[in-house]
Amino acid sequence: MKFLNLILVLTGLITLNTSAQTKVDSPEEKLEKDRKAIKSLAGFYEVNFNYGEVTAPDPNYKFSKPYESHGNEWAEIIVDEPKRIVIQHMLAINDTTVIKHWRQDWTYEDTDIMLYTEGNAWKKGNLTPADVKGKWTQKVYQVDDSPRYQGYGTWSHVGGHDAWQSETDSPLPRRESTVRKDYNVLNRGSRITITKDGWMFEQDNKKIVRSASGDKLLAVEKGYEEFTKIDPKIFANAQKWWASQKSYWADVRSAWADIIGSQDTFKIQTIANGKLLYETLFSLGDQSIKEKWTAAQNKEKIKTALQPYLVK
Numbered sequence: 001m002k003f004l005n006l007i008l009v010l011t012g013l014i015t016l017n018t019s020a021q022t023k024v025d026s027p028e029e030k031l032e033k034d035r036k037a038i039k040s041l042a043g044f045y046e047v048n049f050n051y052g053e054v055t056a057p058d059p060n061y062k063f064s065k066p067y068e069s070h071g072n073e074w075a076e077i078i079v080d081e082p083k084r085i086v087i088q089h090m091l092a093i094n095d096t097t098v099i100k101h102w103r104q105d106w107t108y109e110d111t112d113i114m115l116y117t118e119g120n121a122w123k124k125g126n127l128t129p130a131d132v133k134g135k136w137t138q139k140v141y142q143v144d145d146s147p148r149y150q151g152y153g154t155w156s157h158v159g160g161h162d163a164w165q166s167e168t169d170s171p172l173p174r175r176e177s178t179v180r181k182d183y184n185v186l187n188r189g190s191r192i193t194i195t196k197d198g199w200m201f202e203q204d205n206k207k208i209v210r211s212a213s214g215d216k217l218l219a220v221e222k223g224y225e226e227f228t229k230i231d232p233k234i235f236a237n238a239q240k241w242w243a244s245q246k247s248y249w250a251d252v253r254s255a256w257a258d259i260i261g262s263q264d265t266f267k268i269q270t271i272a273n274g275k276l277l278y279e280t281l282f283s284l285g286d287q288s289i290k291e292k293w294t295a296a297q298n299k300e301k302i303k304t305a306l307q308p309y310l311v312k
Helices: 002-021 027-039 232-261 277-291 295-309
Strands: 043-055 067-081 084-093 097-108 114-116 121-124 136-141 147-153 156-158 161-170 185-195 198-211 214-229 265-268
Touching (some): 027 084, 027 156, 067 232, 097 232, 147 185, 232 277, 277 295
Antiparallel strands (some): 043 067, 043 214, 097 136, 114 121, 136 147, 198 214
């Protein structure tokens, strides 16, 4: 009997250990791991950008020159809610010049999504709760807070490694939008991986020629952006600039949210009255700070300033 009891105890221990090894996180635990991973994208970084075309269906296609760049980038969490995290990026150049850069909004189980079509136009997508169950949408915005692209996927935390991936269409990247006219849509395959020194943003991108007759693949490129943590001291000027500007840009985000939320489709032109969209909004921000506008004044002037850039 004692021997039988010992067998049962040992069997129980083995069962308990196996259960511990294969334990599945509860939805609450998984959500918290997701949030921790997303929030770890914020920080002070040196960023290396590397892109290169690797294949094309046309044997006579002339591959573009590989693109390499680098910079110092500060990513600041500006909204931290249980199911929504917003991270604003700023570029710091030579410790004196600050460029408000891209923004990423992370939303959990979000059925609202804007899908890029082509020609700086977007349309609302039809997502169901089943489509986005357990998933996070990454909504990426331009320097002027106009939309760029939105994709959704599941964060994984296997073996202590945090990663997320998605695939979605977008406008041409800024590095090519002024020099390329031979394609009009970039199908982005994005993969984010958290590393011990920061994070990696890898991309498998298809350059697409979209027309009424359908999509034609022009070329495929590989890319990665490596974010490596560095000393925050060089971002002192960027932090000072953002402290004075962040209220104004919150009002810009609010104005865009009203425009996007009220339409099923919309299209943007980047130049109106001889000025680029980002130039108009940046100048307005400087004027707002100088003249100490209220939030109500900001919103009124921002919405007026945006109208010429919205294609009816």
